[in-house]
Amino acid sequence: MAQFECPEWTPALSVGNDQIDGEHREFLVTVALIANLIEGGSAVEIKAATGAMVALLREHFQNEERLFFGTAYPMAMKHSVEHRVLLFMASDAKKMIDSSNDQVYLRLALGIITQLVVDHLLQSDMEYKTYLLSDQNAGMEGTATGAAPVLETADRP
């Protein structure tokens, strides 16, 4: 039994942007893999899955923030800050996981950060979906290309 919620992607999770939908699908496939690793994966497999998840998140968060840039989404800054905190936590968890062979700890750390990111997808990402797909903003869907208005600081992980 997985220690965290592990939903499959369904059209109900579509945010109306093919690229972002594809990244969400890829992330949820990775989460399913992680759920299996938490049940019985080796330390090597857990470390590899953590690295893959952090890489996915780094690229996906930037693409999502580029999508906001083409809109007037009023929660864009709050959402971007949430990304930054999650990426920092995931990167920090990866460092700790990389330096440990304690199986109980590895599973616990990977489960916690994975659940946080799944919750973000199911809650915060669905909030911008509602905005982007509303009649009021029809035609403002934007694309996940172009200049990135991401929060850049020296200590960004």
Ligand SMILES: [Fe+2]
């Ligand atoms: Fe997302």
Ligand SMILES: [Fe+2]
């Ligand atoms: Fe997001």
